[in-house]
Amino acid sequence: MNGKPDPRTTAEVVTRTRLERGRGALGPALELVHTGRAPTRAVLTAELGVTRATAGAVAAELEALGLIRVDPRPVAPAGSHGRPSHRLLVEEEGPVALAAQVHADGYRAALVGLGGRIVATTPGCEIVGADPAEVLDSVVAAGAGLLRETGRRCVGAGLAVPSAVAEPDGKALNPLYVAWPAGAPVRDIFARRVREAGLTGPAFTGNDVNLMALAEHRHGAGRGARHLLCVATGHRGVGGALVLDGRLHTGSSGLAMEVGHLTVNPEGRSCYCGSRGCLDVETDPYAFLLAAGRTPGPEESLLKQASDLIVRESADPAVRAATELLVDRLGFGLAGLVNILNPDRIILGALHRVLLGAAPERLRAVVADRSLWGRSGSVPILAAALDHNSLVGAAELAWQPVLDDPLVALGG
Ligand SMILES: [Zn+2]
Structure with a gap:
């Protein structure tokens, strides 16, 4: 206190305080709309823990920045008798x-x-x-x-x-x-x-x-998970990721979750890491095509060739046997990860997603049988939901x- 009279009027102080509070809430508010967790201004108000006036000012500021759109036609919350509220949408023509x-x-x-x-x-x-x-x-x-x-x-x-x-x-x-x-x-x-x-x-x-895991957590099958494990194989090799409380767990130098080198078949194929029978070389599209007795062709991606075979030729005994073999090996790998990480949800991408679709009960049973926490809590195993995640x-x-x-x- 320097003893000088404060020239600000009470109204100015209130306005400034609301703007300052609102400014700090702009980012969190945008993230809520971005991730679909604040579909209306009423939900935004509740999620931010601010007054309706502050939430209104924040939404108006985000709209002025060209990031969101406040739909002026009030809508009642679906299936409830709650108070109608303005809808909040991302600006489709925005940056x-x-x-x-x-x-x-x-x-x-x-x-x-x-x-x-x-x-x-x-x-x-x-x-x-x-x-x-x-x-x-x-x-x-x-x-x-x-x-x-x-x-x-x-x-x-x-x-x-x-x-x-x-x-x-x-x-x-x-x-x-x-x-x-x-x-x-x-x-x-x-x-x-x-x-x-x-x-x-x-x-x-x-x-x-x-990045697949981050996208699925914010917009796809991982929404709401607190310990989200993702495993996927696209073209060659297998990758893993963990999202903890909304943030990617990348380890001390960005190299965490290198799950591809878990051994799932001790007698298996040699891997470039120096080991043998790694998830990486036992459950990718190339491994599937070989297990099904097919020669990978150059005309389409390995992922497309393997996925098409699983979906379209499931009646072929060789395809069915290869599917079950890869599902079992993927299950061994996931069970090990469940024991170590105790996730509350698992999402599978690319070929692993197709394998889940082909034999969901078998995969869930292998994971449950082989993991301490899988048996006790049955971790949900879901397919990745987004295109180009x-x-x-x-x-x-x-x-x-x-x-x-x-x-x-x-x-x-
Ligand atoms: Zn390896």
């Missing part, structure tokens, strides 16, 4: 994040709005050579083309790669089935390409299965600064 994914068969670029909504996407077939700059050039150019076509504002860019990404230097330590050298500085290369393409906003890079997760990286502080990130 987007550029999302990029590199995989064994090439790349895919997309523009992703709030709510995990894919606005535009384009695939690219390309042999991924030893220099990461080549495919990253292609994918950034494809994304920049989508931005030109749509005229959308870009908040930033995110890249999903089939490798563990070391923190804090952003190097791809074990690129899976792409020819990049171990330790390739993919984050720096991607960021440089994004800047050179004249795109605004920061650029981020993460492991594809980690690694891309949506890559976009989440780019959206995060906006979710943390919309005014700063958008220069408001």
